[in-house]
Amino acid sequence: xKIVLASNNSxxxxxxxxxxxxxxxxxxxxxxxxIPEAAEPYHTFIENALAKARHAAQHSGLPAVADDAGLCVDxxxxxxxxxxxxxxxxxxxxxxxxxNVQALLEQMAGLDNRRAAMVSTxxxxxxxxxxxPLVAVGRVVGEIAxxxxxxxxxxFDPVMFIPEFGKTFAQLPTEVKNAHSHRGRAVAAMxxxxxxxxx
Numbered sequence: 001x002k003i004v005l006a007s008n009n010s011x012x013x014x015x016x017x018x019x020x021x022x023x024x025x026x027x028x029x030x031x032x033x034x035i036p037e038a039a040e041p042y043h044t045f046i047e048n049a050l051a052k053a054r055h056a057a058q059h060s061g062l063p064a065v066a067d068d069a070g071l072c073v074d075x076x077x078x079x080x081x082x083x084x085x086x087x088x089x090x091x092x093x094x095x096x097x098x099x100n101v102q103a104l105l106e107q108m109a110g111l112d113n114r115r116a117a118m119v120s121t122x123x124x125x126x127x128x129x130x131x132x133p134l135v136a137v138g139r140v141v142g143e144i145a146x147x148x149x150x151x152x153x154x155x156f157d158p159v160m161f162i163p164e165f166g167k168t169f170a171q172l173p174t175e176v177k178n179a180h181s182h183r184g185r186a187v188a189a190m191x192x193x194x195x196x197x198x199x
Contacts, residue, residue, distance in 0.1 A: 001024065001025050001026070001063065002025075002026050002028060002062055002063075003020070003025050003026070003027055003028075003062065003063045003064060003065055003124070004027075004028055004029075004030050004033065004035070004056040004057065004060045004062050004063070004064040004065070005027045005028065005029050005030065005056075005064075005065055005066075005067075006030050006038065006052035006053050006055060006056035006064050006065065006066035006067075007029065007030070007052075007066065007067060008029050008030065008031040008037065011153075011154035011155070012067060012183070013027065013029055015178055015181075015183055015184075015187075016065070016067070016183070016187060018178065019178065019184065019187040019188070019191065020187070020191065022191070023191060023194060023195065023199070025194075027065070030056045030059070030060065030064075033059070033060050035055075035056055035059040035060060037052075038051055038052045038054075038055035038056070039051065040052065040068070040082065042082065043081075043082060044082065045068040045069065045070065045081075045082060045119060045120075045121035045137075046068070046121050046123065046135060046137075048066075048068040048082055049066045049067060049068035049121045049122065049123040049135075050066070050123045050125075050133060051066075052064075052066035052068065052123075053065060053066035053123045053124060053125045053133065054125060054128050054129075054130075057125050057126075057127055057128045057130070058128040063124065063125065063126050063127070063198075064124070064125055065122060065123070065124040065190070066122070066123050066124075067120055067121070067122050067183065067186070068082065068120075068121050068123075069084070069118070069119060069120040069121065069182060069183060070082055070083070070084030070085075070118075070119060071084045071087075071104075071116055071117075071118055071119075071155075071156050071160075072116060072117045072118075072119055073104075073108075073115075073116040073144065074113055074115040074116060075108065075111050075113045075114070075115075076107075084100070084155075084156075085100075087100045087103055087104065088100045088102065088103040090103075091103045091106070091107070097154055097155050097156075100155070100156065101148060101156060101158060101159055104144065104156065104159065105144075105146070105147070105148075105159065108144055114143040114144040114145075114146075115141065115142075115143055116141070116142060116143065116144050116160070117139055117140065117141045117142075117182075118139070118140045118142070118156065118160055118169075118181070118182040119137070119138070119139050119182055120137070120138045120139075120181075120182040120183040120185070120186040121135070121136075121137050121186065122134075122135070122136045122137075122138075122183075122186045122187065122189075122190045123135055124190060124193075124194065124198075126198070132197075134190060134193045134194065134197060134198075136186045136187070136189035136190035136193060137186055137189070138181070138182040138183060138184065138185030138186030138187070138188075138189065139182055139185070140160075140162065140180070140181060140182045140185065142160050142161050142162045142163060143161045143163065144159050144160070144161070145158075145159045145160075145161040145168055147159075148168075148170070149161075149167070149168045149170060149171055150167070150168050150169070150170030150171030150172070151170060152169070152170045152171065152172065152173070152174060152177065153169050153170045153172075153174075153177060156169075157169035157170040157177070158170040162180070165180075169181060
């Protein structure tokens with residue numbers, strides 16, 4: 001079965017393709033079908049993920065899955081949250097993963113409370129008006145490191161220190177990170193839901 005991924009993020013595509021492979025699903029990006037990105041006007045991960053999944057299904061005629069994920073920093077009252085991808089832009093930097101990490105390290109330079117959570121909310125729909133979207137949430141709590149460590153992964157992986165491993169996500173082997181990351185946890189839950197409801 002082909003499923004449209006409502007994202008053009010190559011990092012997300014690679015992670016999700018590997019995780020959905022056991023179901024026999026082929027993930028294709030909305031960009032490869034000429035589908036523009038959906039508006040994300042909401043303040044919660046679930047509302048944005050649902051809007052993106054419905055948008056991709058509407059324009060493709062295929063089932064769709066969308067992920068809305070972000071970093072929720074305790075010292076910032078849960079922000080940047082749904083604005084994670086654009087975090088650096090509020091400090092005058094161009095939008096990029098590297099600039100997001102730089103801006104975060106600068107903003108947290110004098111802070112001792114470094115607790116943060118990476119959250120991934122996945123929503124899958126069979127069609128645009130699916131009355132029963134599948135919803136899976138993955139969450140990992142860690143701390144923001146004081147410097148970049150490791151070269152694996154993307155996004156905030158180089159500064160997301162996971163106490164249970166004693167390393168950042170970017171220092172972990174890909175298969176370990178995928179199994180224990182916020183997205184990995186959300187996908188595992190989504191795969192179970194898809195097996196139960198869609199297959």
